[in-house]
Amino acid sequence: MSLTEAPPAPPSQPEEPKELKLRKPSTRKRLVPYWLLLPGILWLVVFFALPLVYQASTSVQTGSLEQGFEVTWHFQTYVEALREYYPQFIRSLLYAGTATILCLLLGYPLAYLIAFKAGRWRNLVLVLVIAPFFTSFLIRTLAWKTILADGGAVVDVLNTLHVLDVTSWLGWTESNRVLATPMAVVCGLTYNFLPFMILPLYTSLERIDGRLHEAAGDLYATPATTFRKVTFPLSMPGVVSGTLLTFIPASGDYVNAELLGSTDTKMVGSVIQSQFLRVLDYPTAAALSFILMAIVLLAVTLYIRRSGTEDLV
Amino acid sequence: MPVLRWIRRNLVVIAGLLTLAYMILPNIVVMVFSFNKPNGRFNYAWQRFSLDAWKDPCGVADLCGSLSLSLQIAFWATLGATALGTMIAFALVRYRFRARGAINSLIFLPMAMPEVVMAASLLTLFLNMGAQLGFWTVLIAHIMFCLSFVVTAVKARVMSMDPRLEEAARDLYAGPVQTFLRVTLPIAAPGIAAGALLAFALSFDDFIITNFNAGSTVTFPMFVWGSAQRGTPVQINVIGTAMFVLAVLMVLVGQLIASRRKSNARN
Numbered sequence: 264m265s266l267t268e269a270p271p272a273p274p275s276q277p278e279e280p281k282e283l284k285l286r287k288p289s290t291r292k293r294l295v296p297y298w299l300l301l302p303g304i305l306w307l308v309v310f311f312a313l314p315l316v317y318q319a320s321t322s323v324q325t326g327s328l329e330q331g332f333e334v335t336w337h338f339q340t341y342v343e344a345l346r347e348y349y350p351q352f353i354r355s356l357l358y359a360g361t362a363t364i365l366c367l368l369l370g371y372p373l374a375y376l377i378a379f380k381a382g383r384w385r386n387l388v389l390v391l392v393i394a395p396f397f398t399s400f401l402i403r404t405l406a407w408k409t410i411l412a413d414g415g416a417v418v419d420v421l422n423t424l425h426v427l428d429v430t431s432w433l434g435w436t437e438s439n440r441v442l443a444t445p446m447a448v449v450c451g452l453t454y455n456f457l458p459f460m461i462l463p464l465y466t467s468l469e470r471i472d473g474r475l476h477e478a479a480g481d482l483y484a485t486p487a488t489t490f491r492k493v494t495f496p497l498s499m500p501g502v503v504s505g506t507l508l509t510f511i512p513a514s515g516d517y518v519n520a521e522l523l524g525s526t527d528t529k530m531v532g533s534v535i536q537s538q539f540l541r542v543l544d545y546p547t548a549a550a551l552s553f554i555l556m557a558i559v560l561l562a563v564t565l566y567i568r569r570s571g572t573e574d575l576v
Numbered sequence: 577m578p579v580l581r582w583i584r585r586n587l588v589v590i591a592g593l594l595t596l597a598y599m600i601l602p603n604i605v606v607m608v609f610s611f612n613k614p615n616g617r618f619n620y621a622w623q624r625f626s627l628d629a630w631k632d633p634c635g636v637a638d639l640c641g642s643l644s645l646s647l648q649i650a651f652w653a654t655l656g657a658t659a660l661g662t663m664i665a666f667a668l669v670r671y672r673f674r675a676r677g678a679i680n681s682l683i684f685l686p687m688a689m690p691e692v693v694m695a696a697s698l699l700t701l702f703l704n705m706g707a708q709l710g711f712w713t714v715l716i717a718h719i720m721f722c723l724s725f726v727v728t729a730v731k732a733r734v735m736s737m738d739p740r741l742e743e744a745a746r747d748l749y750a751g752p753v754q755t756f757l758r759v760t761l762p763i764a765a766p767g768i769a770a771g772a773l774l775a776f777a778l779s780f781d782d783f784i785i786t787n788f789n790a791g792s793t794v795t796f797p798m799f800v801w802g803s804a805q806r807g808t809p810v811q812i813n814v815i816g817t818a819m820f821v822l823a824v825l826m827v828l829v830g831q832l833i834a835s836r837r838k839s840n841a842r843n
Binding site for chain 1: 587588589591592593595596598599600601602603605606609620621660661663664666667670671673679682683685686687688689690691692693694696697698699700701703704716717719720723727777780781783784787788796797800801804808812813815816817819820822823824827828831
């Protein structure tokens with residue numbers, strides 16, 4: 264009856280009928296992982312992998328919506344798409360990269376605070392980091408329109424401190440407004456993806472043994488040295504996964520650019536969206552989204568290689 | 577300068593709290609403007625205090641319909657993604673088999689791809705199949721992109737489980753079903769719950785993938801998006817505020833119950 268009587272390995276010498284009984288469940292057992300995987304993997308193959316194949320085929324088609332599209336291996340679409348929309352690509356990578364760096368700079372102290380300094384407030388601060396998630400991110404992004412509005416408090420303060428003069432000179436803002444400029448878009452991107460940076464950072468910081476800090480102190484390391492030689496290297500897994508979780512979605516985002524930016528701050532996501540849903544030029548849209556995918560996958564692979572955390576996945 | 581010295585000593589705390597303020601600020605603005613009575617269509621400038629929107633949160637056409645549609649989609653997407661994802665997670669942690677590497681990358685890839693790419697490619701599939709865009713295509717898409725996150729959350733928990741607990745159950749003559757239901761599942765439950773919560777939040781809040789694959793169906797995020805052009809009704813702020821408060825309350829109550837249980841266990 265029970266399996267505990269038999270050793271886990273299938274018996275090798277067939278002598279009793281009892282052995283046969285045991286062999287049957289063992290083959291069935293070998294199939295268990297495949298049955299467990301089947302529905303989910305099938306879902307991903309049909310609705311994730313197969314669509315990419317369809318999109319690849321769409322990107323080399325020519326034709327029109329009225330006459331139908333045909334695969335003509337027209338790779339020229341890629342060249343034309345890149346030639347026409349390279350500013351949007353560069354802008355997307357630039358904005359996403361800046362937002363990622365800002366998220367790291369802003370998120371690290373907060374993650375550090377939660378992990379080491381918050382004490383009994385730890386759970387409350389964690390709740391405050393996660394809770395904004397539950398207000399739709401679109402509503403929160405729209406709130407930035409109010410915060411950064413022309414003549415609002417934020418713009419007034421920045422104006423009085425002459426910060427806007429400097430940023431306008433750098434091309435981040437326009438004379439005395441913030442809304443509809445690159446700065447507003449990057450501010451929105453940074454804001455929207457901060458939790459994706461803070462949570463992995465916190466998880467990896469929390470795992471660090473506090474005694475290591477004491478040991479570093481005992482060895483006459485200053486707090487700064489302790490951070491540089493002990494804390495930061497040990498938090499690398501969090502830094503890597505946090506930057507990836509921020510950079511990848513930010514590079515394809517078009518919500519922030521549309522709500523907080525202007526036509527001069529359009530990102531590549533906007534172009535893909537309008538080509539697909541408004542212009543209905545499917546080949547160009549497909550080619551654009553393939554180029555974006557290739558750039559992001561390449562950047563991610565290089566980054567993971569360089570940071571030496573290949574066991575991340 | 578004692579002030580400067582104090583600032584230097586508490587630099588991390590100050591910087592962290594500033595970041596926290598940056599994160600909470602829009603929520604406060606949303607909350608404050610839910611009590612506004614705007615002049616005209618746009619709720620961007622403070623006019624005067626009013627409770628009108630709170631008294632009648634469904635007073636705007638289609639708003640509550642889109643909200644209930646989003647809740648339904650999030651519910652079914654959570655159910656589907658959690659069931660499929662938990663099965664995959666168990667298979668990956670508990671069994672050694674061929675193609676494990678390939679399956680691991682298939683699960684990682686949806687998370688390593690900009691949403692707009694997935695959204696666009698799924699749309700090409702649906703267009704090629706001649707599928708009617710709407711509730712079902714959105715649900716299919718949501719289960720697809722939530723799946724990987726559920727697998728990751730459940731995997732982390734199952735990996736840290738002590739296999740000896742299950743061996744002990746078997747030694748005590750528990751059958752495989754009994755072992756699974758009374759030992760394995762309760763230990764894995766927090767991971768499964770975390771995965772489900774994540775799936776719900778992701779599905780409920782998703783805009784980009786839904787925007788591509790919804791056709792003329794309007795979910796709550798799509799309603800908000802549309803209203804950004806036409807003029808946002810105050811009711812949207814009310815719903816945003818209510819969601820925020822509800823989430824904080826839920827977590828606090830959960831914490832209270834957990835700490836109660838802990839102190840009860842100690843006594």
